[in-house]
Amino acid sequence: MTTRPKLFVANRSEIACRIFQTAREVGFSTVGCLAPGDEDARHITYADHVESVASYLNIDAVVAAAVRSGASFVHPGYGFLSERPAFVRAVEKAGLTFIGPRAETMEALGDKIGAKERAALERVPTLPWAKVPAGGDLKSAAKSVGFPLLLKASAGGGGKGMRRVDRPEDLDAAAESASHEAMAAFGDGTLFLERLLERPRHIEVQVFGDGLGGGFHLRERDCSLQRRHQKVWEEATAPNLSDETRNGLFEASMRLVSGVKYRNAGTLEFLVDSNGGFYFLEMNARLQVEHPVTECVTGVDLVALQLELAQRDRMSDTGKLSVTQTPSVRGHAIEVRLYAEDPAMGYAPTPGTVESLHWPMGPGIRVDSGIEVGQRVGTSFDAMLAKLIVWAPTRAHAVSRMRGALSDTFVAGLGTNHAFLRTLCDDPEVIAGRLHTGHLPERYGDFKPDVSSEELQLLSHWREQRVLQDSGFSRGAGSSKSYPSPWDRRGGGRV
């Protein structure tokens, strides 16, 4: 009897399912974890084995569950414990292999300041910044950084607790609000100030390090379309980027990868100004939400590569990986994030039960989903329902393919940002690839639903017909499922 290696995935929903899939394909058995309130989640169905944990954020509980399951490998996914050095240490102390960078690397790159200092050491350009502990001298720090500036929590990421400040007199109000959110989210009210670029692009470089100083990059992604610093639309590769900037980004990224002897998959985030100048923001020491677009254009399965490196490390095998250099790029890929939130109502969460669901399929379409029909989507966890990813030979074709894929997507029972995503596919700036981080707030600050009178007539007709059907007025279940107009039977079926 051969024993398959066992992988514990310390995460939930779509990313857990995505990791299970590749893991199984390359010969692992998979273990999922379940926190209270998440019983309906899709990853519970798809795991080979499930362990319960008190919380996805509880290091002791998650490590104990991994040990209990008999797993030798732990994949953290993104978010939750994925970038917590203490988690890496606890996993390794328990004799398991953590799939990701070393704890020391996370410590060096984990907080924004440390990362910038380390980056500067490797001659990677950064924006002016300052750090202010709760109650510190905000005014002089702000003056040294310059306006406009961005105020954010020193700990954590994901856009929580970020504020734009244009004038010195707005500083105090923004600081109070940002500090409160930072305390609530991370338990640390330390603020981080950084010069704000007007309408920059957000470009990031996917890297993979062998942990010994070697590695390669897998080119860039453009994630400029964001709302409240949350990415909405992501592409690989970046459109309209000069070779000079692109090569500069790659070289700077590889200097840092080699300088910290980075291990496994990671992403360096940069802002790029209108002149092509680039500034390092931070390094995400994990697999990212938008990794599928890179997989689509490079043909590399990043999770497979992560597992391969972890397996070699566990067996102290220093042989070559199956991918050792930057792959060539084929075509263009775009990802959109489908959220249970309402873009027309300040992105308020729209929880509910998935009553009906239909995903698109066909050439170049990939759906990384975390939902199923009948599943209750609450507000305890992230509001992302699924990622829709398309690949096509050209960017123009990819935008068009995304338009079609969204037009075949149906989710009933809870509100989503679908209409917003679909609208982006028709946006001339998006079509032209003129992307910058200010575009969504500037153009869609007052996004409102828009249903034509013809569509309303059609739906009205459909609703009338349903009433007739339900009350037995339909022509029955014959081969022709064409129903008479309700207006022929006025007063008959309508209650």
Next chain:
Amino acid sequence: MKTLWKISGKRFEFPREAQPFELEQRPGGWWIARFKDSKGVSRRVRFRAFEKRSALAAQISGWLWNGSVEELSAASSAAQGPTEADFTAQFPGKVRKISVKEGQKVEAGDLLILMEAMKMEFPIKAPSAGVVKRFLVQEGASVSPGTRLLDWEGALK
């Protein structure tokens, strides 16, 4: 009687008299509608729709809309004013800040309450000019969906 479809706070009225549509139910949950558009051109439109209780979702012409169906009597729909839903918590969260005083006159769009959920802030704004009679929640209170947040002076739709 009017039938409205409320999507993201915006109300769309279903027409009482629709032009002739021929509907065909297809396997897989799709429907095909055949009709002549306003220019007299024959059209064939593929769509999906799902209705349960008062929730209606439709994927039509490529856009997916989720909303609720409201039946309104002619009298109440004529009156312009906020609805009860405007002042009811739609999701579980916390009352971060109450921004106006009880009895204070407010303009449409004025911030009334700042809510917090999923570590983000959500404003509850005045849907029209009016007066907040009384707040039914306090700063720092946790609220569940359906909790009324305030009393508005005047009748609600």
